[in-house]
Amino acid sequence: MEETKERKIVVAVDESEESMEALSWSLDNLFPYGSNNTLILLYVKPPLPVYSSLDAAVTGDPVAALMKYEHELVESVMARSRNVYQDFESDIKIERRVGRGDAKEVICNAVQKLRADMLVIGTHDYGFFKRALLGSVSEYCAKRVKCPVIIVKKQPQDN
Numbered sequence: 760m761e762e763t764k765e766r767k768i769v770v771a772v773d774e775s776e777e778s779m780e781a782l783s784w785s786l787d788n789l790f791p792y793g794s795n796n797t798l799i800l801l802y803v804k805p806p807l808p809v810y811s812s813l814d815a816a817v818t819g820d821p822v823a824a825l826m827k828y829e830h831e832l833v834e835s836v837m838a839r840s841r842n843v844y845q846d847f848e849s850d851i852k853i854e855r856r857v858g859r860g861d862a863k864e865v866i867c868n869a870v871q872k873l874r875a876d877m878l879v880i881g882t883h884d885y886g887f888f889k890r891a892l893l894g895s896v897s898e899y900c901a902k903r904v905k906c907p908v909i910i911v912k913k914q915p916q917d918n
Contacts, residue, residue: 766876769799771866771896772840774832777881781911782843785879790851797852798844801869802836803862804829833857863899870904879909 770785772778782800790796837855844853856873858865870878882897901908 765795765797767797767799767873768877768879769801769866769870769873769875771801771803771862771878771880771900772836773802773862774836775881775883777883777911777913779839779843779881780913781879781881781909782840784911785909786844786847786851789877789879790847795852797854799854799856799873799875800837800840801856801858801866802833803865804833804857804859805862806860863896866896866900867903870900870906875904875906877907877909878904879911882910882912 766789768785768789770778770782772782785798790798844851856869858869866878866880869875878900880897880900882895897908897910901910
């Protein structure tokens with residue numbers, strides 16, 4: 760019997776339902792039972808804001824409060840991800856990675872550094888004007904990474 764090549768599949772996760780939908784889609788479609796694929800969950804923390812010493816004198820230690828909040832947010836996102844994959848039938852190898860910076864840049868750099876075979880990312884499916892103002896992480900990554908990119912749209916809820 761022919762052994763399949765191990766693939767590294769990066770799934771970008773964040774606080775959104777769209778990213779959990781992308782994770783769920785990945786598990787259903789890219790991790791058949793008995794596969795030796797590795798799921799890499801990638802969460803990107805935003806860059807730290809710049810504070811002056813005056814801010815710290817007035818409000819206490821905002822950096823410490825922000826770091827605590829960041830840690831709790833990372834734990835929350837990874838726990839939500841765990842809820843999605845914990846009941847999955849296949850025995851999957853899972854790695855958790857956390858980066859910091861502009862999400863689109865960090866995701867593209869991580870995919871390259873990890874030599875990922877595929878990137879799966881959810882989309883908020885913004886309209887033209889909102890996308891023009893905010894930019895689209897999924898579109899940016901699709902244009903720049905060298906591996907295949909799957910952009911998963913959130914499925915509408917049945918009433």
